[in-house]
Amino acid sequence: MQLSFPTSRPRRLRANKLVRDAVAETSLSPDDFIMPIFVKDGAGKEPIDSMPGYFRWPVDGSLVEHVEEALSLGVNKFILFGVLPDDVKDPEGKASYDPQGVVPRAIRLLKETFGDRVLLFADVCLCEYTDHGHCGVVVRDGRGWRIDNDRTISIYAKEAVVYADAGADFVAPSGMMDGQVRAIRQALDAAGYQDVGIMAYSAKYASAFYGPFRVAASSAPKFGDRRTYQMDPRNSREAVKEVMLDIEEGADIVMVKPALAYLDVVRLVKDWFPWVPLAAYSVSGEYSMIKAAAKMGYLDERLVALEALFAIKRAGADLILTYYALDAARWLREGTPF
Secondary structure: OOOOOOOOOOOHOOEEEEEEEEOOOOOOHOOOOOEEEEOOOOOOOOEEEOOOOEEEEEEEEEHHHHHHHHHHOOOOOOEEEEEOHHHHHHOOOOHHHOOOHHHHHHHHHHHHHHHOOOOOOEEOOOOEEOOOOOOOOEEEEEEEEEHHHHHHHHHHHHHHHHHHHHHEEEEEOOOOOOOHHHHHHHHHHOOOOOOEEEEEEEEOOOHHHHHHHHHHHOOOOOOOOOOOEEEOOOHHHHHHHHHHHHHHOOEEEEEEEHHHHHHHHHHHHHHOOOOEEEEEEEHHHHHHHHHHHHOOOOOOHHHHHHHHHHHHHHHHHOOEEEEHHHHHHHHHHHOOOO
């Protein structure tokens, strides 16, 4: 039997905002956001020139006020990055696992102040702590330099346990070292932190979009680049393998980074692993290029930033790490602009 249908008029479902909101396929809320925070020693917040409107925060009352503002807007998930002066860095990044380091102190302060009102993630890497700026321990031989993978992941494990001791809910290994998730899971379990989760930077690309972050965290490599351990931007199927390995090693949440230029990878990972929570990191370059274009009057910052965030969510991300968390939360209170 052949069925006949009345003439379709898709525009009926776009007739006005009430109709568009009623049939919208994708929703976005502050509960989807993980807000990055840079923490530092010393007094007074410091503006980050490469990321207009963003700051490095001291571990004091001003950090508490910053988080309180976020909570008032519905943002309750935060990932912490430490910023250190060059004179305390060393080749192995020993400051990364100092219990009195800036990140553990920030975790303790926020947990003592807010308790379970905040969900705290701590980035686990060495680039902010090494004097050479690479994400692992560098060794040199007749072929030049390379990263000592196994020595590096043993340090990551120490770092993760220190963050768990301080009260972190999740640790987030970002170095793209082989076996990092397994090493961290084993160390956490051995230390009695079976309930501390791992959000793995599973598909982290060697991207040019990280430039503003490297200024913010003072973490640019002093020589070479990170292409021997971060993923090739030309590859997508490789991301499936990386994510699969991290899940097998014990990752609770997996991540694709960056987000906007890798929406196909976000979708691919979600299709392959729909049961695993997926985060996508809208990185510093995505934030700063929107800020720069808006400053020049080339685009509407609010519309473009929200459109980008909706695109990341639509592609399949369950969580979005974004520097627009506070602004987006304010804008969403006014309703979606589409």
